[in-house]
Amino acid sequence: MAGRNLYCDRRGVSPVIGVVLMLSITVLLAGTVGGVVLTASSDLNQRTPVVARSTGQFVTGPSGGCGANTVAIRHAGGDPVPADELEVTVALPDSDARIVDLPVSGTALSASNTDDPDNVVYDYCVGGVIANGGQQWSAGRAITLQLNAGGGTVEPGDTIDVRVVHAPSNSVLAAVGLTARR
Structure with missing residues (x-):
């Protein structure tokens, strides 16, 4: 029995x-x-921010300010948004671009706008609230830019999509589909 006590x-x-x-x-x-x-x-x-409505216009022929192929996205209601919180994406039938580091000091895009390999946006003609040091994008104010005719020509009848993005939250504030007209 002594062996049994050793058994665990x-x-x-x-x-x-x-x-x-x-x-x-x-x-x-x-x-x-x-x-x-x-x-x-x-x-x-x-x-x-909430942008309740926005409208857009795209003119292929000569227009004031930038000239031909001008896009204008107008804030038509909702919260004002500082220009330094905005980014703009442009999608053409064959290419697209994203404009960042807004506002610009004059009317030329900064060198950091390199996410445009097809040269969709003309580098030297942005306007409205994203130009000249910037303002708030608020009701009645517009963001304008010129598409580069040499890097993705847009013909009358072509459709482009423009989105205004709130950069801190990466939320789309406005999405506008535009048809080119002369």
Whole structure:
């Protein structure tokens, strides 16, 4: 019988190890979910302005200011948005561009606007609230730009899509589909 006392009963070890592992997994998952929730909640404080309406105009022939192929997106109602919080995307039938680092000091785009490999936007003619140091894009004010006739000519009847994006939240404030007319 003395040998029987030396024998260790290991049947009680498996449930204890199982409980410890389950608790470890639960704590690890709770920490991961908590970290994700706390990180996401900081983004919730970013308020996105609301532009209730916007209108657009695209003129292929000569027009005031920039000349031919001029796009104007007019804020027709909603919250005012500072020009330094705006980006503009332009999608033509065969190419597209994104204009960033607004406003510009004069009427020429900054060198950082390199996301335009097809040279869609004419570099030296932006206007409205995104030019000359910028203003707020508010009701009645427009964003204007000129498409580059040499880098993606737009013919009458062609459709382009222009989006005004709130850069801090990456939300689309205005999306306008325009048809070229003469």
